[in-house]
Amino acid sequence: MIAKTRVITAASITVVAVMLYLWGHSDGREGRPTGLIGESFAAESPPALSPVNARVRDFYSPNSEDLQPDEMRLIACGTGMPTARPKQAASCWLLELGNGDKFIFDIGTGSAERVAALQIPYNFLDKVFLSHLHTDHFGDLDALFVGGALAGRQKPLRVWGPSGATPERGTKYAMDHLRKALTWDLDGRQGLTDPRGYHIETTEFDYKGMNQVVYQENGVTIRSFPAIHSLDGPVSFSVEWNGLKFVFGGDTFPNKWYDVYAKDADLAIHECFIAVPDMITKFKFTPQGALAVGTQIHTAPEAFGKVMSRIKPRMAVAYHFFKDFDTTGAINDRIRTTYDGPLSLAEDYMVWNITKDDIRVRLAIVDEDVWPPPATEKPQAPDPSLRIPYSVEIAGGRLDVHDVIQPTYDAINKEYGLNEKQE
Numbered sequence: 422m423i424a425k426t427r428v429i430t431a432a433s434i435t436v437v438a439v440m441l442y443l444w445g446h447s448d449g450r451e452g453r454p455t456g457l458i459g460e461s462f463a464a465e466s467p468p469a470l471s472p473v474n475a476r477v478r479d480f481y482s483p484n485s486e487d488l489q490p491d492e493m494r495l496i497a498c499g500t501g502m503p504t505a506r507p508k509q510a511a512s513c514w515l516l517e518l519g520n521g522d523k524f525i526f527d528i529g530t531g532s533a534e535r536v537a538a539l540q541i542p543y544n545f546l547d548k549v550f551l552s553h554l555h556t557d558h559f560g561d562l563d564a565l566f567v568g569g570a571l572a573g574r575q576k577p578l579r580v581w582g583p584s585g586a587t588p589e590r591g592t593k594y595a596m597d598h599l600r601k602a603l604t605w606d607l608d609g610r611q612g613l614t615d616p617r618g619y620h621i622e623t624t625e626f627d628y629k630g631m632n633q634v635v636y637q638e639n640g641v642t643i644r645s646f647p648a649i650h651s652l653d654g655p656v657s658f659s660v661e662w663n664g665l666k667f668v669f670g671g672d673t674f675p676n677k678w679y680d681v682y683a684k685d686a687d688l689a690i691h692e693c694f695i696a697v698p699d700m701i702t703k704f705k706f707t708p709q710g711a712l713a714v715g716t717q718i719h720t721a722p723e724a725f726g727k728v729m730s731r732i733k734p735r736m737a738v739a740y741h742f743f744k745d746f747d748t749t750g751a752i753n754d755r756i757r758t759t760y761d762g763p764l765s766l767a768e769d770y771m772v773w774n775i776t777k778d779d780i781r782v783r784l785a786i787v788d789e790d791v792w793p794p795p796a797t798e799k800p801q802a803p804d805p806s807l808r809i810p811y812s813v814e815i816a817g818g819r820l821d822v823h824d825v826i827q828p829t830y831d832a833i834n835k836e837y838g839l840n841e842k843q844e
């Protein structure tokens with residue numbers, strides 16, 4: 422496929438996408454061909470290959486490329502379903518801007534490990550925007566909140582999300598009660614770690630707001646508008662910065678607000694569900710359930726195509742399906758009955774580099790053996806006086822291992838000039 426594509430690299434994005442579809446629509450990898458968009462291949466003879474010099478990579482390796490001042494980079498950290506699986510976490514999108522700002526849109530079940538794999542210091546990952554409160558869109562918030570604070574976020578986690586039809590269905594209620602559910606976890610960390618990251622600052626906004634500004638800082642404007650999904654409450658977001666526009670639909674039935682406010686986006690994400698026949702045979706839905714969930718609560722592939730044909734983004738991104746060799750073809754074929762523009766069928770670790778002139782799509786290759794990234798500020802040493810002690814009964818059950826641990830204390834005290842003592 423690559424060899425074929427190189428022949429047509431001078432063609433427009435649309436033509437490339439259509440031709441790649443024609444060539445590749447049955448091999449289950451339709452999301453990938455767009456990775457070739459924007460790469461320029463000389464029509465003349467190729468440069469001589471060197472036996473010793475590196476060649477340009479065709480994948481994205483985290484922390485190996487500068488983000489240019491006029492560039493947006495989007496990384497899919499979750500593209501799947503409420504039932505997370507090794508191949509796909511649930512909805513999560515990291516948007517990085519050339520001005521240094523980073524925003525996480527949704528933090529669905531399983532996605533925190535994808536975020537971790539990017540090795541970005543957690544102080545840079547303090548802003549989360551929730552499209553709605555299904556667990557496949559915020560189920561890993563606790564992992565980002567606690568794990569991020571433990572690994573170098575030295576400031577509160579800021580969360581923006583919609584209200585609901587009642588206070589109990591709003592983001593503030595969810596965050597307050599998530600914080601309460603973590604009482605034991607957070608109490609147990611007192612006096613052992615830098616405490617500054619263990620706070621959530623919630624901004625709840627009206628879910629019915631029409632293209633309302635919910636964030637405006639540093640030249641970035643983020644707006645919300647309603648989505649139609651499950652209950653009142655879900656929203657979609659748009660981000661405008663530096664003449665570029667990114668839209669994240671969250672979950673929604675096709676709606677007239679997305680039709681207006683997502684128009685002419687540089688990159689537009691909209692959900693696209695599994696084709697109904699595959700929901701029945703592979704996901705074990707009843708036919709009635711598959712029709713209702715796959716076409717009425719969510720957006721069917723044909724309807725996704727119709728939406729994108731109307732708003733005409735520079736790049737349409739479909740997500741919210743299990744992307745397998747035997748499901749992707751049906752989704753792509755159905756989308757292509759109603760849309761012939763540029764298309765990415767998203768999977769985890771797909772990466773889009775967006776500038777005014779170009780949209781490059783690749784996959785990231787990550788190191789699974791990641792450790793916490795460097796902290797941007799010196800951590801605060803813990804204050805042991807804040808520790809909550811064990812009860813007498815529990816403390817009395819400690820086995821005496823002082824003798825075998827003391828050499829470690831001696832070595833660390835000597836190396837770092839400390840005088841720490843065992844409990």
Ligand SMILES: [Zn+2]
Pocket residue numbers: 553555558650651672
């Ligand atoms: Zn949902």
Ligand SMILES: [Zn+2]
Pocket residue numbers: 503512555557558672741
């Ligand atoms: Zn969902």
